[in-house]
Amino acid sequence: MPERESFTSLESGHEYSFIYLPATSPSNPTLLFLHGFPSQLNDWAFQIAYFSSHGYGVVAPDLLGYGQSSKPDDAAQYRLKLISDDIYRLLDHLDLPSVVGVGHDFGATLLSRMVAYESTRWSALVFLAVGPPRMGNPFDLDMINSMTKDFLGYEFLGYITWLGGDEAEEAQTALESHPEAAMSLVFPADQSVWRSGTVHWER
Secondary structure, eight states: OOOOEEEEOTTTOOEEEEEEEOOSSTTSOEEEEEOOTTOOGGGGHHHHHHHHHTTOEEEEEOOTTSTTSOOOSOGGGGOHHHHHHHHHHHHHHTTOSOEEEEEETHHHHHHHHHHHHOGGGEEEEEEESSOOOOTTOOOOHHHHHHHHHHHHSSOTTHHHHHHHSTTHHHHHHHHHHOHHHHHHHHSOSSTTHHHHHHHHHHO
């Protein structure tokens, strides 16, 4: 992986760890990679290597709360508008008025909001795993879990209830005590583990 750099947003005080490789071909754009949950910029290692070797510019930050970037305790600091503002400041710092946005999972949600806030700064958009959510619609976790349980046989976002509900403190302790087990459930070789493995592991 290329060497990491650091950027601090003066307005928010948040520090972001990121990788930046300028485009080596003037006709090629720069790609901004926004990772998902629970990940960091290292997830883009192969994409960074491929596109930079073909002359494209690459920017890949650890988003707020991930990897080597700041991890504020105040949940209000994680509002999409605030994170969007920070990433735009990073792009300004790098003198990048226009980029190709590539978002995966949570990064795709963030990308959709960034585009809504400043639509002229993008030459193209790529959404992976998660399409751009419809603006103005509240996120109804119970509805999504009920619907996916009916169609898939399990609650696709059930882990959010565990991480952010009444057992949040217990969940944090479990994840920090067993990081390898947690990641093996997030990225299993056999995806059927998603249906049953998490439940068994929690117990």
